[in-house]
Amino acid sequence: MSFLPKPKLHHPKLPVNALGYTRRDYEGAISTLCAGCGHDSISAAIIQACFELDIEPHRVAKMSGIGCSSKTPDYFLGASHGFNSVHGRMPSVLTGANLANRDLIYLGVSGDGDSASIGFGQFAHSIRRAVNMTYIVENNGVYGLTKGQFSATSDKGSKAKKGVVNTDEAIDLIGIALQLGATYVGRSFSGDKDQLVPLIKGALRHNGPAFIDCISPCVAFNNHEGSTKSYDFVREHNEAMNFLDVILGREAITTEYAPGEVRDVVQHDGSVLRLRKLHDEYDPTDRVGAMHHLHERKAAGEIVTGLLYIDPDPQDLHENLATVATPLNRLDDAALVPGRKALEKLNASLR
Amino acid sequence: MSGTVTSGPMASGAVTATNDFVVKFANVNGSGSASANQLFAKSILRMGIPIASRNIFPSNIQGLPTWFEVRVSGAGHLGRRGGVDLMVAMNPQTWDRDIAEIDPGGYLLYDSTRPMPNSRFREDINVIGIPLTQMCNAAYTEARQRQLLKNIMYVGALSALLQIEPAVIETLLSEQYKGKEKLAKPNHDAFMMGREWALANLQCPIGLTLERADKVGERIYVDGNSAAGLGAVYGGATVCAWYPITPSTSLAEGFERYARRFRTDAETGKKRYAIVQAEDELASIGMVIGAAWNGARAFTATSGPGISLMQEFVGLSYFAEIPSVIFDVQRAGPSTGMPTRTQQSDVLAAAYASHGDTKHIVLFPEDPHECFTFGADAFDLADRLQQPVFVLLDLDIGMNDWLCEPFDWDDARQMDRGKVMTEAELESGKTFGRYLDVDGDGIPYRTYPGTHPSKGAFFTRGTSRDRFAKYTEVGAAYVDNMQRLLKKFETAKSLVPRPVERPASQPTRTGVLYYGSSSAAMKEALAALEAEGIHLDAMRIRAFPFHDDVMEFIARHDKVFIVEQNRDAQLRTLVMNEGGIAPARLVPVLHYDGTPITARFIHAAIAEKLPSLNVLPFAGAAAE
Incomplete structure (x- = not known):
């Protein structure tokens, strides 16, 4: 990590987005993670995605649990409120925040220990409850802050830095998210910014539970020979299903593709997810097919990445609860307190 | 023996009371007794007589024992008194302990369809047998109806035995089955069947009677x-x-x-x-x-x-x-x-x-x-x-x-959202430090997410932050924050509900602290103790942190009882710890068998402990 304060000045000709913000306006405090940590690349991808989507930084709420990954919300979107909650419990805190104000964008950042072990239940239930959020797991298969223990996403047979071989079956969060009804499911790799940035953009524009499993090698404890979460291993076994471009309504679509080469999925908010197909047979709107494909390729030793499943017209928790359009945190006394008259009537019924 | 009235030695020992007794129903969970028992309880209320009703129930859907206790108190005592004057024993599983619980001279109402050997009764209680099952079997063919209406039938009998006004029951039944007239009729009929049988076959009323009063007022149930x-x-x-x-x-x-x-x-x-x-x-x-x-x-x-x-x-x-x-x-x-x-x-x-x-x-x-x-x-x-x-x-x-007391609300009241900095305040350049004590009361300002495009955002963490919510692991910053939290807790003392004091009718050096659901039984116990010449100043604690009044109250007394419903005298520990009170000054009175505390328990415990505490009567102390 660097101990130098981050300079606030930037080049006057730095490009600005539609809101007049530069990329720098989406940055946060300087990272305290190890040099080369995959998590920092994911933070950079989040910054890039928000900049490109012209998101007002203060309209984003950044939520996390505990761990290396959960520290990162401090390192991006410095003008957003952030909440570093307790270990494994980001999903419930995010759910509550979302209930209070449905108008903000909720970005949950978690790790494999945080979401697959201590917080496995909360991860699962927030997905099945259809909370409108972008949930990113920065997955390195290892506990970093406590120095190198296996996590629940460590593959069976994967080797720890000191040579111990993991004998427990790994939890595949993508498989769980698909089964529990996440309506936007993607996997990526922190070392592949071109794939990751559009995937985050699509998730931020998605109106339901969007889950991204991002493999993010731990340079300190899990980047060695024998690890299945190292830079080398992931690059070698990465099998991308498609390549995504997120096109907002106002952008003119100029690139031409041969018929059958791309597939456009229009999301609820009008944004277009343009998928450049890398596997002809893969249909990202077929949930059962996606689950099947995932397990099949996993058995073949591949790490399937890309936008694996998309339901372009999902229903979220607020729709399920039939809450009013006004955020609950903006309702005033008149909207909330029934008053004395109502109470008198109630009293009369209790005699 | 069915159809006959068994009777104990209804002698001079029979309890007689008007508007002041305890009826307990022993039932089987899931038998539909709850609504009949509620009907009984509510009918007394509608006669203007205060009652306190308590359900004692098992962790079970069907089959285990359940009890419903109704304390009738014209004087308005709403806690449990302790003891039972009339037991309606409808559960063979708990027969023996139900019989044992009846006060001497009390009454037992039971289903006399099957004869019971004399050894299962007590000599010193009055026994009232009604062949409820037999009557139900004769009147109904459906099993569920036989079971449910048996409950209404004993309410009918009780209306005759205790003098509940039948019109009150009629009104309650018609309110309950409004729009479901099909159900109203069989309930009404069962009620009348029980009532008429009792009037024809039993000596009505018994020693326990209800008399219309005007003691309920505007209160709600x-x-x-x-x-x-x-x-x-x-x-x-x-x-x-x-x-x-x-x-x-x-x-x-x-x-x-x-x-x-x-x-x-x-x-x-x-x-x-x-x-x-x-x-x-x-x-x-x-x-x-x-x-x-x-x-x-x-x-x-x-x-x-x-x-x-x-x-x-x-x-x-x-x-x-x-x-x-x-x-x-x-x-x-x-x-x-x-x-x-x-x-x-x-x-x-x-x-x-x-x-x-x-x-x-x-x-x-x-x-x-x-x-x-x-x-x-x-x-x-x-x-x-x-x-x-x-x-x-x-x-x-x-x-x-x-x-x-009925619920009340002041329409002028507004929610107090506390210290929340608005967009306008941030825009005007007001300094925002999430953990900055601006007003000296330990309470900082906060902002809601999404308030302002460039000001007021902060990163929420447990500890490790300075007054401006910046990450720090510096010990002094941590201590600074912890001291502010203590100051905030001090501020809380003036905001939480104050304790309620009830002074004794005579000066005394003995006090009692109590809280929560013990309150009703405590009031009755205080009245009973006073009748015996034992005077106690009483204070009901309503909140933690404790208001200064609590410590002053303790300081004014030589000994202070603390009445609680737990084993370890938890509030006493809290009082000792927060107020630096010597343990010997605080005398625990503890009830923790899972049933609500009774007035008799508190009365007996205090009366028993008092002599050994060596508290001088006030007059004697003054002469020292």
Whole structure:
């Protein structure tokens, strides 16, 4: 990590987005993670995605649990409120925040220990409850802050830095998210910014539970020979299903593709997810097919990445609860307190 | 023997009382007795006579024993008295202990369809046999009807034996079955059948009689959980996250019921509230904290085991200074069994919940009326103080219907959202430091997410931050923050409900402290003690942190009893710890068998302990 304060000045000709913000306006405090940590690349991808989507930084709420990954919300979107909650419990805190104000964008950042072990239940239930959020797991298969223990996403047979071989079956969060009804499911790799940035953009524009499993090698404890979460291993076994471009309504679509080469999925908010197909047979709107494909390729030793499943017209928790359009945190006394008259009537019924 | 009236030696020892006795029903869970027993209880209320009713029930859907106790008290005593004057014994499983519980000279009403050997009765009670099963079998063919209407039939008999006005029952039945006239008729008929049989075959009335009075007034009859749920509606809560657990479940359900009634948009049908049944108590409190962080009023309802599970998050709520409201309907112990019994055993678990140095606001309502007011006040306190607020009910208040003052609301009242910096204030350049004590009361300002494009955002953490919410692990910054939290707790003392003092009729050097559901039994015990010449100043504690009045009260007395419904004298520990009081000055009076405390218990315990305490009578002390 660097101990130098981050300079606030930037080049006057730095490009600005539609809101007049530069990329720098989406940055946060300087990272305290190890040099080369995959998590920092994911933070950079989040910054890039928000900049490109012209998101007002203060309209984003950044939520996390505990761990290396959960520290990162401090390192991006410095003008957003952030909440570093307790270990494994980001999903419930995010759910509550979302209930209070449905108008903000909720970005949950978690790790494999945080979401697959201590917080496995909360991860699962927030997905099945259809909370409108972008949930990113920065997955390195290892506990970093406590120095190198296996996590629940460590593959069976994967080797720890000191040579111990993991004998427990790994939890595949993508498989769980698909089964529990996440309506936007993607996997990526922190070392592949071109794939990751559009995937985050699509998730931020998605109106339901969007889950991204991002493999993010731990340079300190899990980047060695024998690890299945190292830079080398992931690059070698990465099998991308498609390549995504997120096109907002106002952008003119100029690139031409041969018929059958791309597939456009229009999301609820009008944004277009343009998928450049890398596997002809893969249909990202077929949930059962996606689950099947995932397990099949996993058995073949591949790490399937890309936008694996998309339901372009999902229903979220607020729709399920039939809450009013006004955020609950903006309702005033008149909207909330029934008053004395109502109470008198109630009293009369209790005699 | 069926059809005959068995009778004990109805001698001079028979209890006689008007509007002052205890009736207990021993039933089988799931037999439909609850609505008949409620009918009985409510009919007495409608005659203008105060009652206190309590359900003692098992952790079971069907088959295990359940009891319903009705305390009739023209004098207005609403606690449990102790003892039973009339036992309606409808459960063979518990026959022996039910018979044993009757006061000498009391009465037993039982189903005499099958003959019972004399050895199963007592010599010193009056026995009333009614062939209820036989009558039901003769009148009905359907099994369920035979079972259900037997209950109404004994209410009919009781109406004759105790002189309940039949018109009152008629009115109640027609209210209950409004729009379901098909059900009203068989109930009415069964009631009359029981009543007429008793009038024809028994000596009516017995020594226990009811006489119309005017002692109920405007009071209402309601359970504390519903009242607290209603309080949350009036307190402006919009988010409820909870996990089902006896005895708190009906609190969340009460909130749902009233919110649906009062907060559904008439045009769109949309709701101005959100309720999530979470996967566990950890998620419940997590959602509450997330919602409150984002500016909504949020709460959870739980019981002891839930409090244990929420510990980590409660600490976060304290350190990160996020308002949270937790209704804890206390029960006895973990796992199953005793959890359907009442206790006040979460006092310490709530007051000092979580790891690290923490203390929380705790409110102790005495009845459903206070469940409502404290239920609403808790949200103002949580917002004002930005920390967890526990409202400690117990099963006795929460799940039983209590006669209490009607709910009241001042329409001029506005929610106190505490110190929240607005967009305009931020825009005007006002300094924002999330943990900066601007006003000297220990309470900092907060901002809601999404308030201003470039000002007022901060990163929320448990500890490790300075006054401007910047990350730091510097010890001095931590200490600075912890001292401010103490100052805030000091501020809380003046905001929480003050204790209520009830001075003795004569000067005394002995006092008694009590709280929560013990209040009603305590009042009766105080009256009984006074009648024996034992005078005690009494103070009801309504909140933690303790108001200075509490310590002054203790200072004014040589000995102070503390009446509690737990084994370890938890409030006493809290008083000793917070007030630096010598243990010997605080004498515990503890009742913790899972049943609500009784006036007789408190009376006996204090009367027994007093002589050994060596407290000088006031006059003697003055002569020293």
